[in-house]
Amino acid sequence: MRIGRLIGAVVVSLVVGASPAVAAQEPAVGAKAAYVVDSAGTVHLGKRETKRLPVASLVKVMTAYVVLQEGRMSDTVTIGATDVRYAARGGAATAGLRAGERLTTRDLLYALMLPSGADAANALARHYGPGKTAFIAKMNRAARALGLSDTRYTNADGMPTPANGGYSTAADQVKLARLALESSVFATVVGSTSHKVGKTKVHRAHTWRNTNKLLTRADDVLGVKTGYTNAARYCLLFAGERNGLQVVGVLLGDQDERRFSTAEKLLDYAGEQVAFG
Structure with missing residues (x-):
C-alpha cells in the first residue's frame, strides 16, 4: 500500500538520522468544485464547496438512502x-x-x-413513494x-429537468456519502465492481458493472458514485481508507478520465x- 510504504520510509529516515520525507503538495484540481474530508473531521481540500451545482447521477445516492430507510432488501419490485421508456427517451444510463x-x-x-440505471431509479421511486412525486x-x-x-431534488435519477432543476454542493454531497456509507448494505453495493443476477421465472439474467473506475485503480477504495450530464459535466463521489481513517471526497464539473486520476x-x-499530522 502507498501509505504503508510512506510511513515506513519516514520511520527509517528518522532511525538512521536522515531528513524525513516531506509531505506532498496539494494536488491540482481542475473540477469546478471539490471537497475532501476524513472521518476525524479534517478538511483536506475545499474548492467552491458551497456553490450550488447540478450533480447528475450523484442524485442516486439519495435515492438509495431513502430506499434503505423505506424498504426491506427482500421486497420485490415490478x-x-x-x-423503461423514461430511461430510453431521456438518453439516460440504464440497467437493461x-x-x-x-x-x-x-x-x-x-x-x-x-x-x-435510470430505469432502476424510477422503478424504486414508484414503488417506495408510492409514486415518483411522493x-x-x-x-x-x-x-x-x-x-x-x-440541496434540492427534482427526480430520483439526476437527469436534467426543463425547469426548476435540482442542485447540490460539494460539501453536501460529501456529508450525504459519509452518512450513506454507515449502511453496510450501501457500502457493499457501491464497493462492488460487478453484480450478477441469474435468470429466474420472474426476471432475465443481468450482469451489472460499476462505472467507478477508481475501484480498480487505487488501493482501499470504498466507492461511491459517478455522474454525467451536459450541464453537470463529469462528477465523482469517492471514498477510501487511508491510514486508519475513512476519506470521502467529491469532484463536480470535471473531465472524464481526469476525475479518477x-x-x-x-x-x-x-x-x-x-500520517504527517
Whole structure:
C-alpha cells in the first residue's frame, strides 16, 4: 500500500538520522468544485464547496438512502413500461431492465448504483413513494433532516429537468456519502465492481458493472458514485481508507478520465496529511 510504504520510509529516515520525507503538495484540481474530508473531521481540500451545482447521477445516492430507510432488501419490485421508456427517451444510463421483470430491492440497488440505471431509479421511486412525486418529496425531506441545506431534488435519477432543476454542493454531497456509507448494505453495493443476477421465472439474467473506475485503480477504495450530464459535466463521489481513517471526497464539473486520476491523488494526499499530522 502507498501509505504503508510512506510511513515506513519516514520511520527509517528518522532511525538512521536522515531528513524525513516531506509531505506532498496539494494536488491540482481542475473540477469546478471539490471537497475532501476524513472521518476525524479534517478538511483536506475545499474548492467552491458551497456553490450550488447540478450533480447528475450523484442524485442516486439519495435515492438509495431513502430506499434503505423505506424498504426491506427482500421486497420485490415490478419493472414498469414507463420505467423503461423514461430511461430510453431521456438518453439516460440504464440497467437493461424490461417491463414485467420482478427483482428484489437489493438487486435493484445494484442496478441503480453500478451501471447507474435510470430505469432502476424510477422503478424504486414508484414503488417506495408510492409514486415518483411522493418519493421526490421524501428525498427532499431527508435532505432537510440531514442538514443538506443547499440541496434540492427534482427526480430520483439526476437527469436534467426543463425547469426548476435540482442542485447540490460539494460539501453536501460529501456529508450525504459519509452518512450513506454507515449502511453496510450501501457500502457493499457501491464497493462492488460487478453484480450478477441469474435468470429466474420472474426476471432475465443481468450482469451489472460499476462505472467507478477508481475501484480498480487505487488501493482501499470504498466507492461511491459517478455522474454525467451536459450541464453537470463529469462528477465523482469517492471514498477510501487511508491510514486508519475513512476519506470521502467529491469532484463536480470535471473531465472524464481526469476525475479518477485526481481522486486517486486526493485520497493519497489526505492519507499523507494524516500520517504527517
